[in-house]
Structure formats: structure tokens, C-alpha cells
Amino acid sequence: xxxxxxxxxxxxxxxxxxxxxxxxxxxxxxxxxxxxxxxxxxxxxxxxxxxxxxxxxxxxxxxxxxxxxxxxxxxxxxxxxxxxxxxxxxxxxxxxxxxxxxxxxxxxxxxxx
Amino acid sequence: xxxxxxxxxxxxxxxxxxxxxxxxxxxxxxxxxxxxxxxxxxxxxxxxxxxxxxxxxxxxxxxxxxxxxxxxxxxxxxxxxxxxxxxxxxxxxxxxxxxxxxxxxxxxxxxxxx
Numbered sequence: 001x002x003x004x005x006x007x008x009x010x011x012x013x014x015x016x017x018x019x020x021x022x023x024x025x026x027x028x029x030x031x032x033x034x035x036x037x038x039x040x041x042x043x044x045x046x047x048x049x050x051x052x053x054x055x056x057x058x059x060x061x062x063x064x065x066x067x068x069x070x071x072x073x074x075x076x077x078x079x080x081x082x083x084x085x086x087x088x089x090x091x092x093x094x095x096x097x098x099x100x101x102x103x104x105x106x107x108x109x110x111x112x113x
Numbered sequence: 114x115x116x117x118x119x120x121x122x123x124x125x126x127x128x129x130x131x132x133x134x135x136x137x138x139x140x141x142x143x144x145x146x147x148x149x150x151x152x153x154x155x156x157x158x159x160x161x162x163x164x165x166x167x168x169x170x171x172x173x174x175x176x177x178x179x180x181x182x183x184x185x186x187x188x189x190x191x192x193x194x195x196x197x198x199x200x201x202x203x204x205x206x207x208x209x210x211x212x213x214x215x216x217x218x219x220x221x222x223x224x225x226x227x
Contacts, residue, residue, distance in 0.1 A: 004155070032213055043117075043204060044156070044218040051213055089155050098169040099144060099214055103155030 002027045002094045006104035013080055014112050021075040021107045023090030028068050034101065035064050035075050036089040044089065048075070080111045115139075117219035119205050125225045126195055133191045134222045138207030145188050146206040146216060147180055149173065156204055162188060163210065195226045 003026045013019055023033070032051045036044040048057045048064040050073070056065040063076040077084060087108050091101040118137045126132050138145045144163050148156035159178070160170045164185035174180075177195075182188040192199055202223050206216040 032215075034215065036218070041223070043119075043220040044206075046215060046217060049213060049215045091155070093214065099161055099208070100146070100158035100169065100171075101148075101156075101216060103157070105153065105155050 002030075002092060002102045004090060004092055004102055004104035006088075006090055006107050008107060009105070010108040010110075012110040012112060015080060015082060017080050017111075018076070018078050019080055019109070021077070021088050021090075021109070023073040023075070023104055025071045025073075025092050025102075027094060028071050029095040030068065031093045031095055033064075033066055033073050033093075034091045035062075035073075036091065038087045038089060038106070040087075047088075077109075080109075082111050082113045085109055085111050117205055117207050117217055119203075119219040119222050121222060122220060123223045123225075125227065127227050128195060128197060130195055131191065131193045132195060132224065133189055134203055134205075134224075136188045136190070136205030136219060138187070138205070139209075139217060142207035142209045142217075143185065144208045144210055144214070145182055146208070147188070147190050148204040148206065150202040150204055150221070151200075159190075192224075195224075197226045200224055200226045 007022045035047045050066040061078040087106040089106045091103040146161040147159040150156040162182040177193045202221045204221045206218045208214045
């Protein structure tokens with residue numbers, strides 16, 4: 001059974017700091033990995049999708065890497081801003097399990113001004 | 114493209130009542146998913162459709178839950194005889210097959226069972 005773990009559970013940083021969020025998964029047989037952002041009481045916004053054959057994806061100040069063999073992904077946020085405060089969720093699409101996503105519990109990020 | 118929409122956004126009901134939620138996917142997407150999210154947890158998969166066919170159901174989807182997508186467009190999720198443990202955010206997502214199946218989520222329906 002695929003399990004996804006995110007560390008840390010919560011993070012508080014001053015504005016302008018670069019930060020790294022971690023995601024690990026127990027089974028390396030995945031099609032892809034997605035990072036999402038969720039604001040309180042809201043739905044999920046897709047940030048980045050990395051296919052299993054890729055090593056990283058970038059969008060603006062965000063960079064996500066994938067090490068499939070070791071079951072790890074990181075989300076790097078450069079020059080953090082108060083508007084980045086949200087919960088960040090990592091999800092994998094496992095091979096052989098149809099099309100569902102398996103999510104971690106998320107990292108709650110607070111960027112202080 | 115207006116994105117995935119869900120209705121209602123909030124629902125408060127009494128235990129034992131039936132509730133129905135609606136999801137309208139992105140128009141060209143043929144795959145539609147339902148997830149449930151409780152406080153402090155990531156979403157958990159419930160079921161998914163390709164066009165009008167329901168292709169996978171989670172064990173979380175007890176016999177009190179039923180989902181339909183009659184014309185391959187919008188979908189409904191019904192919960193019968195609601196229980197307090199059903200209180201959660203119900204999220205809908207859609208994707209286009211033939212791509213990398215990137216899933217796009219709606220704003221969710223927050224259900225509170227009193």
C-alpha cells in the first residue's frame with residue numbers, strides 16, 4: 001500500500017527566506033507526483049506535476065524535484081512572501097491503482113512579514 | 114474555461130438526513146474524481162468516472178454513498194442516512210485522458226452533520 005509522508009508538519013519562516021518542503025513515498029512505482037496548495041477552507045490548486053521520467057519542474061519561484069528510486073520529492077520556494085502562507089500537499093499517482101492520487105497530510109506554511 | 118465547480122459550497126444537515134452534492138468538471142475533461150478530506154489530513158480517494166462509467170470505488174465508499182455521472186458531464190454524490198462521521202470536505206477533480214492526467218480540483222463542499 002502506497003503511503004505518503006510530508007515533513008515538517010508545520011513551518012514558520014520570516015519573509016524573504018528560501019525554504020524546502022519534503023515529501024516521501026513508500027512505493028517507487030508511480031506515474032507522476034503533484035504538488036498542491038490549499039488555502040484554509042478552500043479547494044486545491046495544482047502547483048507542479050513531475051512525471052516519473054523527470055527529475056524536476058519549475059514554475060516561477062517554485063522548483064520541485066523528484067528522486068523516484070529513493071521515494072522522495074522536495075518543493076523549494078525561493079524568496080518566500082506572506083502570500084505563500086497555505087498548506088502544501090504532495091500526492092502521487094501509483095502505478096496499477098487506476099487513476100487515484102494518494103496524498104500526504106500536508107505541510108502548513110506560515111510566512112511572517 | 115471556468116474550472117471545476119461544486120455546489121453547494123457548504124451544507125449543514127441533521128444526522129439521518131440524505132444529502133446530494135454536484136460537481137461540474139472542466140468542459141473538455143472526460144475523467145472525474147471524488148475525494149474526501151477531514152481536518153488536518155490530505156484528501157482520500159472515493160471514486161472516479163471516465164465519461165459516464167464508474168471505473169473505481171474505494172472501500173471508503175460505503176453502501177450509503179452513491180455517485181453518478183449520467184451523461185458524462187456533471188456528477189452527483191449522494192450520502193444517505195448521514196452520520197456525524199461523514200462531516201468532511203468533499204472535493205471533486207477532473208482530468209483529461211490522453212495527457213498526464215493532471216487533476217484539477219474544485220473548491221469543495223463542506224458538510225457538517227449535527
